[in-house]
Amino acid sequence: MDLRASDEALDWPALRERVAACTACALHATRTQTVFGVGSERARLMIVGEAPGAEEDRQGEPFVGRAGQLLNAMLRAIGLERGDVYIANVLKCRPPGNRNPSLEEAVACEGFLRRQIALIAPALILSVGGIAARNLLGTDTPVGKLRGTVHHVGADRVPCVVTYHPAYLLRQPEEKAKAWQDLQLVAGLLRESSALHSRGQST
Numbered sequence: 001m002d003l004r005a006s007d008e009a010l011d012w013p014a015l016r017e018r019v020a021a022c023t024a025c026a027l028h029a030t031r032t033q034t035v036f037g038v039g040s041e042r043a044r045l046m047i048v049g050e051a052p053g054a055e056e057d058r059q060g061e062p063f064v065g066r067a068g069q070l071l072n073a074m075l076r077a078i079g080l081e082r083g084d085v086y087i088a089n090v091l092k093c094r095p096p097g098n099r100n101p102s103l104e105e106a107v108a109c110e111g112f113l114r115r116q117i118a119l120i121a122p123a124l125i126l127s128v129g130g131i132a133a134r135n136l137l138g139t140d141t142p143v144g145k146l147r148g149t150v151h152h153v154g155a156d157r158v159p160c161v162v163t164y165h166p167a168y169l170l171r172q173p174e175e176k177a178k179a180w181q182d183l184q185l186v187a188g189l190l191r192e193s194s195a196l197h198s199r200g201q202s203t
């Protein structure tokens, strides 16, 4: 997926403004507000989910409510706080009734996420849920088959690990052990990238 040419050079304030005013797909008509993203703009780990739900639409922040609390707990399990990472969704507006985003909506919105990734330049992306994986990696392969290996996103080939969406884990708690394995993979990759970074700085 490519950036829209018009989004390529935007800085954070301009990107925020562009998203807040966006009417590029029909979801603008039913949103309470756009849900841009939250966290550290210098994060080494970026979490990418699907789209805002009802609570996110109300609060203007991604991953709040029960799924957000579980995500926070998952992050804490590998020694990270919510403020250490950056959290964003493929779509910045809520699909009515929490239906899956359509292809047209995802295409209309993808430039914003791409620009967020470019501005943050994370060491690693954790893609949560099938919709995020489909849009980041351009595949319909189920999460269960994508997890456990390192994929790469975009022209910059940002490493990416795929895991289950916390909302799915709330419905299927027996899958939490697999998510825990995925988090261990994330923690290991972050450690490796830190070690490489430190070695690079000391030479």
Ligand code: SF4
Pocket: 019, 022, 023, 024, 025, 026, 027, 028, 034, 091, 092, 093, 105, 108, 109
């Ligand atoms: S979902 Fe994305 S493309 Fe559609 S109106 Fe919202 S910000 Fe614009």
